[in-house]
Amino acid sequence: MSSAYRVPIAKLRRDLPASTELNLSALFDEGKTFEPKGKAETDIAWDAPIDLAIRIESYSGGLRVKGSLRAPWRGTCRRCSSPIDGLSEIALNERFVDPEDLDEESYLIDQDYIDLAPMVHDAVFLDLPLAPLCSATCKGLCPYCGIDRNEATCECQGEADPRWATLNSLSFDNEEPAPGAE
Ligand SMILES: [Zn+2]
Ligand SMILES: [Zn+2]
Structure with missing residues (x-):
């Protein structure tokens, strides 16, 4: 399965320590892996790309991904019910490790690739506002x-x-x- 979020990392791990910059602008979840759970009023804008600017660093135990992402979302003002287009800007600093080292705070290195989609999913869905306002003075x-x-x-x-x-x-x-x- 090809996806813009699937990144080859074999060279990074071979030439330890090494790093690479990655800038990516891609629709999230074209493969529909992460179906929305229930009818949250605020949701990611599925038809607009997420921008990702990261640096991937290899170390002996795995990889570290640092950087930021920008994700557009849509919601409804909880006071006046008008539609809102918002943008989440989120800092990233995550570990990717081999399957035997995987824990709740790390993501999987799948042989010669990492899939950034689960990390992006977690970051974006944690950041979505539950009760957005169209403006603070609505x-x-x-x-x-x-x-x-x-x-x-x-x-x-x-x-x-x-x-x-x-x-x-x-x-x-x-x-x-x-x-x-x-
Ligand atoms: Zn009235
Ligand atoms: Zn409003």
Whole structure:
């Protein structure tokens, strides 16, 4: 199976220590190995390439891959529900080892190749925002009439609906807890 993420490393390991630079721009997972798990609202942009700029270094116990990647993603603003195109920029520093040395924090050297796809998959999916915002100042939708408060204003005021009060007290990782919230 050929893939842009499959990199020959025999020469690197023969001429120990050695290193090589690799710049790669390729669609992720054309072979559909990593099917999305469930319907996450935020997902990698499967039709746009991931850019990878790495350095592969050989040492006696294996290979080290250092560098960075840029992965486009798509999501939905949790306040106003508008679509968002985002970009994850992620630093990489990972080990690749022979099968007998494989542990939970390393990736596999498959004879004369390494497959960068599992490393890229882990990095990207860990970094995807769970509850993205279209902007830090997004005003969201009016809970009464549904108007997009970023684009228009409405006359809705009045008593806070207790159902929405509960929602408003929910806090997210990247936000200060609402007053009175646990
Ligand atoms: Zn928004
Ligand atoms: Zn309204």
